[in-house]
Amino acid sequence: MKEKKQIRLTSAEIAQLWAQYLSDSAxxxxxxxxxxxxxxxxxxxxxxxxxxxxSRHIQEIANILTEEKHTLPQGFKVEDDVNLTAPRLYSDTYVLQFIHQMSKIGLTSYAASLSSTVRKDITDYYKSCLVDTMTLFEMSKDTLLTKGIYVRSPYFPNLDHVDLVEKQSFIWDFFGEKRPLTAIEVSNLYANAQxxxxxxxxxxxxxxxxxxKDVTQFFINGIEIAKKHVQLFSEKLAESDIPIAVSWAAEVTNVTSHVFSEKLMMFYVATLNAIGVGFYGTGIAQSPRIDLGVMYNKMSVQVQLYSEDGANIMIENKWLEQPPLASDRKELANKNNQS
Incomplete structure (x- = not known):
């Protein structure tokens, strides 16, 4: 019986695997x-x-890319990018919140990766990633609940009837008195604040x-941007009498010794920036109120400009790995003419 030939990876599959290898190694x-x-x-x-x-994801992706004769990303290594003997930088409470947020982000990103797969083995891989990440999500959520530190979204009164939108002001009343926020608008504002x-x-x-100095200042600038965004989200929620008090600043110790490489920290912040812009885009799409869309757009531009500053630092220090690119046909043609 003739052996079935393996179908090549698509550009979408390569892109997702490459990005995940970097993220998981970090x-x-x-x-x-x-x-x-x-x-x-x-x-x-x-x-x-x-x-x-x-660890398992790194190995599985390495096996897939190696079998396809693709070069592996450099990624990050424990011996180069973290000092395991350094003092504690974050509290256990922060770590639990960190893992829970990362599991929620993972569920979103793995679902997107799964939807772009063609080959059965890649589809199966991302299905397993989703199952594993769901387990991590439940483990972290249950522990947060048990410890009484889970931050719930606001509650709404019970619905006893259904209303239809009757006025354009539901969407367009930009300068006048705003209608109360919808449940999905509250959900997005609250989650983005968190x-x-x-x-x-x-x-x-x-x-x-x-x-x-430049890396330190970059992080300080990011703190100021994030604080301003939390303030803006809080103000929008306060307009509908929805209080918010979310802060984990007290969960950071006073450690100043080397813990993570600057390359690792810059990569992680770049990843958070990209994720943040994506969530702001969701906020725009799911917010009928025009003032919210304008706010999210301004925030997105601010984060993108901040990301550009970070990319420049990474390029200058040779920390930014170039993702897989399409072939430059013009360059190839010119090389052929020169030979």
Whole structure:
């Protein structure tokens, strides 16, 4: 019987695998550091499970890309990018919140990756990633609930009837009195405030352990942007009498010694920026109120400009890996003419 030939990876599959390899290699460094410092015996198994997932994903992606004769990304390595003997930079509470947020982001990104797959083995791989990440999501969520530190979205009154929109002001009343926020608008504002609050804590720790002046200042600038965004989200929620008090700044210690490489920290912030812009885009799409769309657009531009500053630092220091590119046909043609 003739052996069935394996179909080549599509550009979408290569892009997703490449990006995930980088992310998981960075996550592995961070999680192994957390594992060395954890004191809470209820949180430790969650970190162990998350680290095991990252390690397994790295190996599985490496096997796929190697079989296809693709060069592996450089990524990040424990021996180069993290000091496991450094003092504790973040509390166990922060670590648990970090893992829970990353699991929620993982569920979104793996679903997107799955939807772009063609080959059965790649589809099966991302299906397993989703199942594993769902387990991590439930583990972290249940522990947050048990410890009484889970931050819930606001509650709404019970619905007793259905209304239809009767006025254009539901969407267009930009300067006048605003209608109350819809449930999905509240959900997005609250979730974005939470992510930015966690980002403030993350960048605070990074700014303390960075050694280069430009990298330190980059993190400080990011803290100021995130604080402003939390303030804007809070103001929009307050307009509908929805309080918000989210801060994890107290979960950062006073450590200033070397913990993570600047290359790793810059990559992680670049990843958070990209994710943040994506969530702001979702906020635009799901917010009928025009003022919210305008706000999200302004925030997105601000984050993109901040990301450009980060990319320039990474390029200058040779920290930015170039993703797979399409063939430059014009360059190939010119080379042929020169030979």
């Amino acid at each position: 996550s592995q460094c961070i999680l192994l550091y957390f594992l060395e410092k954890v004191e809470d015996e209820e949180i430790k198994p969650i970190i162990e499970y998350a680290a095991q997932l990252s 992510r930015n609050a966690l980002g403030i804590a993350t960048l605070t720790g990074f700014s303390q352990v960075a050694k280069s």
